[in-house]
Amino acid sequence: MILAEMDALNAQITEMEGKLKALYLQRLRAQQQPTIVTDPIFEREYIKKRFDYRCHMDMLPLPAGKACHIQYQKDIETMRTSMASLLKEADEKRTELANVMEGEDESKLIADLNFIMDRYHNTESTLFHLLQTTQPIDAEQFHKTFGDLLRDRMQALQETRIAEIKALHLC
Numbered sequence: 001m002i003l004a005e006m007d008a009l010n011a012q013i014t015e016m017e018g019k020l021k022a023l024y025l026q027r028l029r030a031q032q033q034p035t036i037v038t039d040p041i042f043e044r045e046y047i048k049k050r051f052d053y054r055c056h057m058d059m060l061p062l063p064a065g066k067a068c069h070i071q072y073q074k075d076i077e078t079m080r081t082s083m084a085s086l087l088k089e090a091d092e093k094r095t096e097l098a099n100v101m102e103g104e105d106e107s108k109l110i111a112d113l114n115f116i117m118d119r120y121h122n123t124e125s126t127l128f129h130l131l132q133t134t135q136p137i138d139a140e141q142f143h144k145t146f147g148d149l150l151r152d153r154m155q156a157l158q159e160t161r162i163a164e165i166k167a168l169h170l171c
Contacts, residue, residue, distance in 0.1 A: 013163070013164055013167050016160070016164075017163075020159055020163070021156070024152065039063075042064070046150065047150065050147055057140065060139075062139060067134045067137070067139075068136070069136035070139075072134065073136070075130060076130070076131075079126060080127070083124060086117075090117055093112055097110065
């Protein structure tokens with residue numbers, strides 16, 4: 001008898017959870033806002049800072065693999081400018097090296113050229129990594145949308161848990 005009642009209560013809880021999830025999804029669709037998938041650690045850190053008046057919007061975290069499109073573009077331009085400058089500097093060193101008279105010390109020029117090329121390849125590698133692993137997004141829109149979605153999700157979770165607690169008291 002008790003097992004049958006427990007099974008019935010569990011079925012009611014599952015049904016209520018399903019209804020709450022359906023209502024939550026319906027609300028999201030009505031608002032025509034995309035669902036943003038993030039990890040729980042990010043969400044926790046985001047909640048800590050989102051409603052703190054001391055935390056400016058620029059300080060809010062973004063999910064792994066995402067970057068503000070404005071900063072992203074600046075980073076790309078900075079690296080490309082640096083790479084162009086390094087190649088120009090390397091060409092100057094090569095010209096100096098070609099004009100070196102016999103008997104002069106070439107090792108200093110070769111060391112300088114190698115150092116310049118190492119910096120170029122490190123910058124190029126950093127640029128490649130940025131382009132491959134990071135996606136530019138509109139950070140301002142993300143924070144607005146994600147903050148609203150997170151608030152709705154917290155409300156739905158709270159309603160679900162309260163319904164579970166009420167169901168337990170009915171036993």
